[in-house]
Amino acid sequence: xxxxxxxxxxxxxxxxxxxxxxxxxxxxxxxxxxxxxxxxxxxxxxxxxxxxxxxxxxxxxxxxxxxxxxxxxxxxxxxxxxxxxxxxxxxxxxxxxxxxxxxxxxxxxxxxxxxxxxxxxxxxxxxxxxxxxxxxxxxxxxxxxxxxxxxxxxxxxxxxxxxxxxxxxxxxxxxxxxxxxxxxxxx
Amino acid sequence: xxxxxxxxxxxxxxxxxxxxxxxxxxxxxxxxxxxxxxxxxxxxxxxxxxxxxxxxxxxxxxxxxxxxxxxxxxxxxxxxxxxxxxxxxxxxxxxxxxxxxxxxxxxxxxxxxxxxxxxxxxxxxxxxxxxxxxxxxxxxxxxxxxxxxxxxxxxxxxxxxxxxxxxxxxxxxxxxxxxxxxxx
Numbered sequence: 001x002x003x004x005x006x007x008x009x010x011x012x013x014x015x016x017x018x019x020x021x022x023x024x025x026x027x028x029x030x031x032x033x034x035x036x037x038x039x040x041x042x043x044x045x046x047x048x049x050x051x052x053x054x055x056x057x058x059x060x061x062x063x064x065x066x067x068x069x070x071x072x073x074x075x076x077x078x079x080x081x082x083x084x085x086x087x088x089x090x091x092x093x094x095x096x097x098x099x100x101x102x103x104x105x106x107x108x109x110x111x112x113x114x115x116x117x118x119x120x121x122x123x124x125x126x127x128x129x130x131x132x133x134x135x136x137x138x139x140x141x142x143x144x145x146x147x148x149x150x151x152x153x154x155x156x157x158x159x160x161x162x163x164x165x166x167x168x169x170x171x172x173x174x175x176x177x178x179x180x181x182x183x184x185x186x187x
Numbered sequence: 188x189x190x191x192x193x194x195x196x197x198x199x200x201x202x203x204x205x206x207x208x209x210x211x212x213x214x215x216x217x218x219x220x221x222x223x224x225x226x227x228x229x230x231x232x233x234x235x236x237x238x239x240x241x242x243x244x245x246x247x248x249x250x251x252x253x254x255x256x257x258x259x260x261x262x263x264x265x266x267x268x269x270x271x272x273x274x275x276x277x278x279x280x281x282x283x284x285x286x287x288x289x290x291x292x293x294x295x296x297x298x299x300x301x302x303x304x305x306x307x308x309x310x311x312x313x314x315x316x317x318x319x320x321x322x323x324x325x326x327x328x329x330x331x332x333x334x335x336x337x338x339x340x341x342x343x344x345x346x347x348x349x350x351x352x353x354x355x356x357x358x359x360x361x362x363x364x365x366x367x368x369x370x371x
Contacts, residue, residue: 018197029191032223036223
């Protein structure tokens with residue numbers, strides 16, 4: 001913000017000078033009626049719009065772990081090891097879980113997945129608190145595929161990505177990106 | 188906002204009048220401590236309301252093609268859009284098959300479609316020459332059919348392709364193909 005500048009110093013035991021005092025009052029009046037009257041609608045709109053349209057959520061992967069092997073007949077949680085984006089402390093690298101933050105991040109999430117390896121032989125599902133909630137079509141390594149449905153979560157929900165192998169053989173894969181995008185609160 | 192009005196002019200050569208000076212100070216004090224905060228609170232609330240409205244407005248593009256296109260058997264038609272219904276950030280320039288994601292507008296988009304009865308045609312969204320998602324059947328020209336969101340990046344080229352799997356010629360029009368941005 002602009003600052004107020006007073007043009008004249010008024011000093012004790014000097015010749016009385018009404019002009020200087022009057023100029024000081026005029027400066028205060030001009031400041032209050034000028035700089036302080038600025039319409040900040042555009043600034044506030046830009047700030048709110050920028051914040052409202054930013055990405056909120058997290059993106060993790062297990063690239064640094066190399067390939068994850070899953071035995072036939074198993075359903076294994078993906079062991080995430082890397083964090084690409086995390087706006088609100090969703091992911092603890094010491095855990096395989098994504099935790100919905102305790103404050104302000106309840107709502108609808110779009111889950112997205114990129115993966116390489118024997119992904120044709122696997123099914124990937126999003127679990128919330130141990131319950132399957134959304135399923136991915138066969139992912140690829142080039143771009144994110146979104147899950148079949150959006151997922152509603154509340155604070156402290158634990159989100160995991162589970163790979164399911166019913167192919168008859170052991171399979172391996174690497175999740176190059178698993179993203180949760182917050183798209184709106186639940187009224 | 189309310190303006191500050193000082194009650195007294197203070198000039199040189201006047202008889203000393205401390206009460207006039209004090210009245211000016213009192214006016215400033217009232218303005219700074221009472222009038223100004225109230226005015227600013229009202230102004231900021233109004234600006235915030237305006238900002239929230241702006242933030243929740245549609246972001247994306249909607250294009251259409253009114254003229255009917257005939258697609259022969261076993262052929263694919265890339266829709267050439269002829270009109271722009273909505274375009275918040277310069278996604279599209281008519282006439283073109285391409286919607287180009289503008290700079291800083293990459294993100295998550297929900298594609299939706301209003302189309303004249305295309306059944307049993309297959310309508311697919313392509314990005315940079317790769318098929319991404321196919322719309323479920325059951326279109327209408329009077330309401331939008333949406334699909335799950337797709338991720339696109341700045342500069343990506345989005346097209347819509349219509350495949351006629353029948354043994355005869357079919358025709359279509361696109362009354363609205365919309366990409367709605369829902370997140371960065």
